[in-house]
Structure formats: structure tokens, C-alpha cells
Amino acid sequence: xxxxxxxxxxxxxxxxxxxxxxxxxxxxxxxxxxxxxxxxxxxxxxxxxxxxxxxxxxxxxxxxxxxxxxxxxxxxxxxxxxxxxxxxxxxxxxxxxxxxxxxxxxxxxxxxxxxxxxxxxxxxxxxxxxxxxxxxxxxxxxxxxxxxxxxxxxxxxxxxxxxxxxxxxxxxxxxxxxxxxxxxxxxxxxxxxxxxxxxxxxxxxxxxxxxxxxxxxxxxxxxxxxxxxxxxxxxxxxxxxxxxxxxxxxxxxxxxxxxxxxxxxxxxxxxxxxxxxxxxxxxxxxxxxxxxxxxxxxxxxxxxxxxxxxxxxxxxxxxxxxxxxxxxxxxxxxxxxxxxxxxxxxxxxxxxxxxxxxxxxxxxxxxxxxxxxxxxxxxxxxxxxxxxxxxxxxxxxxxxxxxxx
Amino acid sequence: xxxxxxxxxxxxxxxxxxxxxxxxxxxxxxxxxxxxxxxxxxxxxxxxxxxxxxxxxxxxxxxxxxxxxxxxxxxxxxxxxxxxxxxxxxxxxxxxxxxxxxxxxxxxxxxxxxxxxxxxxxxxxxxxxxxxxxxxxxxxxxxxxxxxxxxxxxxxxxxxxxxxxxxxxxxxxxxxxxxxxxxxxxxxxxxxxxxxxxxxxxxxxxxxxxxxxxxxxxxxxxxxxxxxxxxxxxxxxxxxxxxxxxxxxxxxxxxxxxxxxxxxxxxxxxxxxxxxxxxxxxxxxxxxxxxxxxxxxxxxxxxxxxxxxxxxxxxxxxxxxxxxxxxxxxxxxxxxxxxxxxxxxxxxxxxxxxxxxxxxxxxxxxxxxxxxxxxxxxxxxxxxxxxxxxxxxxxxxxxxxxxxx
Numbered sequence: 001x002x003x004x005x006x007x008x009x010x011x012x013x014x015x016x017x018x019x020x021x022x023x024x025x026x027x028x029x030x031x032x033x034x035x036x037x038x039x040x041x042x043x044x045x046x047x048x049x050x051x052x053x054x055x056x057x058x059x060x061x062x063x064x065x066x067x068x069x070x071x072x073x074x075x076x077x078x079x080x081x082x083x084x085x086x087x088x089x090x091x092x093x094x095x096x097x098x099x100x101x102x103x104x105x106x107x108x109x110x111x112x113x114x115x116x117x118x119x120x121x122x123x124x125x126x127x128x129x130x131x132x133x134x135x136x137x138x139x140x141x142x143x144x145x146x147x148x149x150x151x152x153x154x155x156x157x158x159x160x161x162x163x164x165x166x167x168x169x170x171x172x173x174x175x176x177x178x179x180x181x182x183x184x185x186x187x188x189x190x191x192x193x194x195x196x197x198x199x200x201x202x203x204x205x206x207x208x209x210x211x212x213x214x215x216x217x218x219x220x221x222x223x224x225x226x227x228x229x230x231x232x233x234x235x236x237x238x239x240x241x242x243x244x245x246x247x248x249x250x251x252x253x254x255x256x257x258x259x260x261x262x263x264x265x266x267x268x269x270x271x272x273x274x275x276x277x278x279x280x281x282x283x284x285x286x287x288x289x290x291x292x293x294x295x296x297x298x299x300x301x302x303x304x305x306x307x308x309x310x311x312x313x314x315x316x317x318x319x320x321x322x323x324x325x326x327x328x329x330x331x332x333x334x335x336x337x338x339x340x341x342x343x344x345x346x347x348x349x350x351x352x353x354x355x356x357x358x359x360x361x362x363x364x365x366x367x368x369x370x371x372x373x374x375x376x377x378x379x380x381x382x383x384x385x386x387x388x389x390x391x392x393x394x395x396x397x398x399x400x401x402x403x404x405x
Numbered sequence: 406x407x408x409x410x411x412x413x414x415x416x417x418x419x420x421x422x423x424x425x426x427x428x429x430x431x432x433x434x435x436x437x438x439x440x441x442x443x444x445x446x447x448x449x450x451x452x453x454x455x456x457x458x459x460x461x462x463x464x465x466x467x468x469x470x471x472x473x474x475x476x477x478x479x480x481x482x483x484x485x486x487x488x489x490x491x492x493x494x495x496x497x498x499x500x501x502x503x504x505x506x507x508x509x510x511x512x513x514x515x516x517x518x519x520x521x522x523x524x525x526x527x528x529x530x531x532x533x534x535x536x537x538x539x540x541x542x543x544x545x546x547x548x549x550x551x552x553x554x555x556x557x558x559x560x561x562x563x564x565x566x567x568x569x570x571x572x573x574x575x576x577x578x579x580x581x582x583x584x585x586x587x588x589x590x591x592x593x594x595x596x597x598x599x600x601x602x603x604x605x606x607x608x609x610x611x612x613x614x615x616x617x618x619x620x621x622x623x624x625x626x627x628x629x630x631x632x633x634x635x636x637x638x639x640x641x642x643x644x645x646x647x648x649x650x651x652x653x654x655x656x657x658x659x660x661x662x663x664x665x666x667x668x669x670x671x672x673x674x675x676x677x678x679x680x681x682x683x684x685x686x687x688x689x690x691x692x693x694x695x696x697x698x699x700x701x702x703x704x705x706x707x708x709x710x711x712x713x714x715x716x717x718x719x720x721x722x723x724x725x726x727x728x729x730x731x732x733x734x735x736x737x738x739x740x741x742x743x744x745x746x747x748x749x750x751x752x753x754x755x756x757x758x759x760x761x762x763x764x765x766x767x768x769x770x771x772x773x774x775x776x777x778x779x780x781x782x783x784x785x786x787x788x789x790x791x792x793x794x795x796x797x798x799x800x801x802x803x804x805x806x807x808x809x810x
Binding site for chain 2: 016050054056057060064066072082084093094096099120143
């Protein structure tokens, strides 16, 4: 069955008036004869308010209970949007992640979609209904409710589009596509009308909030084109799809992630500590970022093993730190004062020129680099948090603005 | 496995502080070696706020979408209570109605529990965990989320207690048990330390808010004693259980229900209209109260068929009325200006003395009776809404206070 998937983020459904506006937009598309599944996020500040309530109770909420709590947000939106659609005469039905057959692993707060069994979605579509789906959530093989982590509603949308073999997946938010850097931080950010799956994936992994990395992975696997658009201003858009060879090489985007923690382990038993840390992270469902720091760049604390985690999204981060410090004493160190910057594009590392340019650029401004990591699509490095905006601006000027002039 | 079920209503979990207090009470019980399943309602005003949001969108919300929306309330409470228990060192796990195996029919907004399959509850209890259950909700055989109507969390608690073969079921609210009439309306209401299942069931059916009728039905079938208590003031309680023969006969309780609508059908085709009305009520999941008015008491509108519905709990009541009026014109009439009063006790109708006394009592005060209905445990009648409190007070004085002096 021909169909499309549309996803509306939290700011697009922030209040009842916006939900009614979304309903009108969806109704127009439906009336033009297109089958639609609509994936929604929680209303504006709902998630923050739920997290706040949990915070009043405990600093160490279990992942399972947080998922139970947070998944209610999307359920509120989806039932309200269905009511608004019916009010416009459009038949609609809401389905939870579980009802849509979004099966995940049991890594709570940051679950991965393993399989999508969209039989109910297809059944309801065949009856002529708009299917409104709660994003961000799934169900584990243990039959527990899981959530998909930051940007998880994107994953829901794309995974569903892939399972339905949809014509396309439209991701609506308050920005009109993907930019060469965060436009809310850097005013010269440039709109990108088209990018490849690979570049988008690297951007998401590096912390770009516009699209979730797993979402792009699903789209790439099934060759589903993603349209990133602004909900209420549709003049521009970014299409994420397979780009034929012959793309211009060079830095496409400068992405930053503010809350990064570098974890370093030293001492004679560092290998034992390293395994133990990995085990505890695994138990706590903490993902280690791909980005690894170079070792022994700094001699005051010669680290035998070191890695980097995105600490901004870990509810129990403080607890994990404390328990590791209790166990390892001086042999483990947490550096919470870093942010990460990533330069992303095709063929960035054919030589080390860009790497050297970055080092010079930041050295001249007195910005110390906390560690490097590279792939053929990405160069990432850590800078002190207080210097983040300055460093992003410098890199964007040097590697994006100057090149496109 | 020996266990008890405790249920905490909306006012007992109205805010984070109260949730923490409940956690302490549950923790004390658990630490004394008792296995517990805790059933919770939505926090204080959550349900009202959700209903309010739906009301901003539509006057005709579908039952299914309302259930999807409203069931989020209990899910928020249950995950927060689990976090609070864990914070006190008590292992706990939250389960939705569906995860607890609460299987219902598909009568949305007012579903009946058909079966309880409490395997997960038993598994988690066997692991030493307090199981925190979202009340008021179940899952239909179509795998849709349903809600159990007013007082539905009581039903969850008792149905679960029955399925677990629990030692007892404790229902906590802001009142310390069952009274001879609504203590918030009549100051001379008398506390009842013990009542039979049958009397409690009739009271609930008649509109008493203290316990849900289906809950009592489940308790009766499995002979589970229900303890109705105040959450934070445990000096008094009411036990609902099987009472041996030899109970004192007479009126135990005067129960009222404010929002009652009398529906009357007349005309030559009244039988056809009657069937049609029943069909529409069925489609809209509107239950008809047992209470039937006597016919032709009033000659201005000689009704051929008449019945009474509890209109206060029907979201789409206005819509249903309008569509029936459109179809039947003058041949259907809705009287929304009535309330119902029920006198409940053992052996009330061995003769018609009480019935006659009521008629005289109200006639003397100029209160017109809109119709009678009796069973061997209950005498119900309609009075004008504006006269409700006066009529309850008169009946309570005459049939409860004077008899116990």
C-alpha cells in the first residue's frame, strides 16, 4: 500500500492550538488521497515536567521506571491528535509503540529498535484511517515499555516508514532542515538542501539534534528518503538520501555536543578497572561514544585507558561516577568540563591537513584540545566547555564559510 | 503465596510529597514480611486536566481515544511510586493494567474485567518485589487499552486480590470507611464498622463513591475481605465481608447520585424507538442503570417506555441526546433535572411500609418523586436536583438517625 510517514516533534505539538493546526495539515494530506501514519512526540514541556517529578523523588531513577513514566507523554499527544482529526471528519486511530509492533532490546532509556511488525498499522490504514503513533517508545522482548533515547521519535518514524515500505518519511520540527552548524548558536549557519545518509548519520552521532542516528541508519538500509522540514514554514527543506558519487568533498557541517565526560583510568590494575567500568556502564545502560581520546597527551595523569561518554542524557550519571570513584579511588578520573566538536563531510581524512589546520587554529586562540578521534567522514575533538561556542565559530568560519565564498 | 493488595486513591497520591509518604507506609508493611501489590490511581487533578485538554479539542471524544489518554495518569503515579520505594531501599516494579493481565471487554470508558491473568505479578512478588499496579485500566481482547469507569482502581485492586487469592484487600482514600450517607453532604452521617458485600454492592450501584460495584462483586465471589480506610488516619475502618445471618434489618445507608437523566419514549412507534435507543446506547457504550421509573405517573407525557441513565459519567452525553432528538423528534424526552436517592439495607421490602413512609415524608415537604424502583435490598427514587440534599437529609433522619437513637 502506498503511504507516507510524517513525524511532528515536541514544539510542533506544544499546546492544544498547535495540535489542532497539525490536525488540519494532516487532514489536507489525507484528503488528497494519501495514506498517512503520523508519529508524534510529547507535548512541549511534558517530558521535562515528568523528569522534574522523578527528580523530586530520586537522583537514581531506574531506567525501566523512567521509561514507564516518560512514555506517557507521547500517549497524551497521540490521543489528543486523533480527537482533533476526528473533529475534522478524518477517521483516525492512535497506536502505542507496542501496538505498532516496535520491538526493541531492553536497554532502557536508550533502546534500539530490533524489529518492526506493523500489522496493526497496515490494518488500520487499509480501513482508511490515519494512524497516529506514539513516537520514542517501544516494547522489549520482556514485554517492558522502553524508550529510544534522544530523538527517538525520529527513529520510530523512519523505522515505521521502512517497515511499511513508505514512499517517504517527513520529519517536521521548528527548523526548516539541516544546517552546516547549529543555527541557534552560529548566525552564519548555512542551510543544506540535500545531504547523504552517511553525513547525516555522522552528524547525529556527533550530537546534532535535528535527526536521530539510528533513524538515519534505518532510512539508509531501506533507501527511504527523509524530508526534514519546518512544521509551519515550508519554504525550505533538507532531503536526506543516497547521493551519487562525485559529491564535493570537504567539511559539510560543524556539530557540537556540550555535555561530554572524559573518563580516564590509570594505575597498575588499569586493565581490570577498564573491564569493570565497561561492565558497570553496561549494567547502567550507558553507551560509550565512538569517540576515543588519544592517550597520554597529558602527563599529569597518564591514562592507560580513556573514553568519552555523552553524559547529558544519563539520568544516573552522578551515581555511577560516585560508585566508580568509591571502587577505584585515585585510579579513575572524570573530566566533566569538556564538550565535543565534530567536523563532518566526505573524504575528510585523505590526508591530515584538516587535522593540522584545526590544531593551529585553536592553538592560536589559546584553546586547548582534550583529545582527537577521526573516521573517514568525521574529525572529532574535545574542547573546554567554556570555549565551545568560540571554537565552533572558528571552525565553521574556516572550514565552511571560507570554502563556500 | 501469602499477599495483600493495597489501593491508594487519587487524593492519597495527589503530589510528590504524598507519594513519598505512601512509599513509607508501603515500605513498613513490606519490611514486616508481607508481600504486597499496590494499586494506584492518577495523581489528584491529573485526570481532570487530561479531560480538560480533550474538551478543548472536541465535545465528542471517542471512547477508545479517551481511554488511551486517561490511562496515562495512573502510569505516571505508578512509576513515581516505584522510584520512591527504591529510594527507601525497597525493590519495586511497576506494571500497567495490560502487563498485570487485566483483560476486559471493549466497552471503552466503562469496561468490565473479564479475566485476570496475574502471572507477572506473581513472578515479581516471588522475586521479593513490591508490585505497583496502574489502577483503572485494562486491555481488551482486541489489544486496545480500556478504562474501568468511575472507581475503576477499586476494581483493579479487588480483581487482582481475587486472582492472587490475597489475604485481604485494603482500599485507602481520604475517608475512613463507609458511612450511612455521604458525610460531606450530611453532617450526621454515621460510620459503619462492618457491612455485607450485598449492601455495599447496592450502595455502589446507587452512586456511593466509596467503592466500585464491580469491585465488591469480585470480592464477594472470592470471599476477599475489603478494608476501607483513610490513608493517613487509621483509627477507624470499615470491613466489607460476608455477614452471618441474623443481621439487624433496616436501612443501613442513604445514597444519592446527582446527575441522573430520565429518558422517556412515547408515540405509536415507541417500541421501535425503544429498541433503537438501546442500540445507540450500546454503540456509545452507555450503561442503563437498573433503576426503572414507573410508567405513566405523569400524564402530560404518557411514556410507553422509560429508563434512567447516570449521565454524569458519559463524555458524549450531549451528542447522544441531540442525535436521538433529531431522529425521534417529540417522541423522546430527556429529563436532566433529576437526581436519584437510594435507601439500602437488608430486608427493606418485606412490606411496603418504608415505601409509603418515603412518599409521605417527601409529600409533606412538597418534594415531587419522579419514579420508584425497588429490590429486596434497595428502594430508589428520583427527586428534582435542587431538592436532593433536603431529601437525603430527611430520609437519613427518618430511617437511620431515628432508628439508631
